[in-house]
Amino acid sequence: MSKVIQVKDLKFAVSYSEEQIQAEVKRVAAEINRDYAGQEPVFLAVLNGSFIFAADLLREVTLPCEVSFVRLASYQGVSTTGEIREVIGLNMDITGRPVIILEDIVDTGLTMAHMIDTLKRHNPGSIDICTLLLKPGKLQVDLDIRYCCLQIPNDFIVGYGLDYDGYGRNTKEIYTLVN
Ligand code: 5GP
Numbered sequence: 195m196s197k198v199i200q201v202k203d204l205k206f207a208v209s210y211s212e213e214q215i216q217a218e219v220k221r222v223a224a225e226i227n228r229d230y231a232g233q234e235p236v237f238l239a240v241l242n243g244s245f246i247f248a249a250d251l252l253r254e255v256t257l258p259c260e261v262s263f264v265r266l267a268s269y270q271g272v273s274t275t276g277e278i279r280e281v282i283g284l285n286m287d288i289t290g291r292p293v294i295i296l297e298d299i300v301d302t303g304l305t306m307a308h309m310i311d312t313l314k315r316h317n318p319g320s321i322d323i324c325t326l327l328l329k330p331g332k333l334q335v336d337l338d339i340r341y342c343c344l345q346i347p348n349d350f351i352v353g354y355g356l357d358y359d360g361y362g363r364n365t366k367e368i369y370t371l372v373n
Contacts, residue, residue, distance in 0.1 A: 199369055201362035206352055206369035210344060215354060215368060216250065218343035222324060223254030225341060226294065230257055235292045236318075237261045238284070240309070243298030246355035246363070247326040247343075251296065262286055266309055279308045284316070293318040294341075298355050299327040303335040327351070327368075344368075 197208040226235075234257065239248035241263050252261060264283040293313060300306055300323070310321055324341035331348045350371040352362035362369070 197367070198372065199362075199365070201352055201358045201369075204358060205372040206358075206362070207372050208367045209346070209351065209370040210368040212366040215343070215366075219247070219250050219326075220254050222341045222343050223251050226251075226324065227254075227256050230292065230294075233292050234258045234260070235294050236286065236288055237294050237296055238264050238313075239296040240298070240305075241265050241283070242363070243355050243357070244296045244326070247298060248296045251324070260286065266305060266312075279312060281309065281312045288313070288316050288318045290317065290319045292320045292322075294322050294324050297323065297325045299329070299351075300325045300337065300339060300342075301329050301332045303333045303337040306337055306339075307335045326354070327356075 199206050237248070237252060237255075237259055239245065239261065245263075248261070262284060264281050267280050267282045295306070295309060295313075297306060306323055310323075313321055322340040323337065325339060326343045328339060328342045328345050329348050330345055350358075351368055352358045353365035353367055353369045355363050356368070357363045
């Protein structure tokens with residue numbers, strides 16, 4: 195029987211072990227080290243969910259690089275679309291720089307699509323997405339995801355930085371909701 199944990203009112207069963215996750219993180223870091231050789235990328239880790247992934251991945255990156263932690267904030271403003279989304283916490287100039295976004299999970303892809311639109315206004319040299327998890331079955335937008343550790347089914351997951359109602363982030367494994 196796989197390990198089951200309780201997070202608030204829900205039960206989750208382990209889906210990916212610490213060893214599996216670490217092996218995938220190391221694989222992706224090696225790809226980045228190879229692809230970005232000779233460059234000095236800026237990593238933008240999207241809070242809150244990517245904090246553990248970013249900490250593990252970045253310790254495997256051997257390139258000279260900078261790291262910044264950002265958030266995507268939504269607020270109602272005076273615009274035709276109604277919603278304005280802004281990247282907050284970007285406290286450095288990314289003009290002309292190669293940018294790698296570190297995200298916890300791409301589900302519909304809408305969050306990443308907004309993020310890329312917003313970052314493009316800062317005129318980076320290039321933008322790549324690096325996600326810990328991807329649910330290919332849920333993707334709604336045309337998104338070029340260059341780096342992905344694990345492709346997962348359409349279930350709700352927690353752990354290794356991802357939460358359920360604020361809880362469950364502090365595990366070494368990734369867990370799936372038990373129905
Ligand atoms: P998207 O815009 O791609 O639909 O959603 C991305 C965001 O939704 C992620 O950054 C994450 O916060 C949240 N999300 C999507 N699926 C899951 C999931 O299975 N578990 C958790 N904890 N968050 C998820």
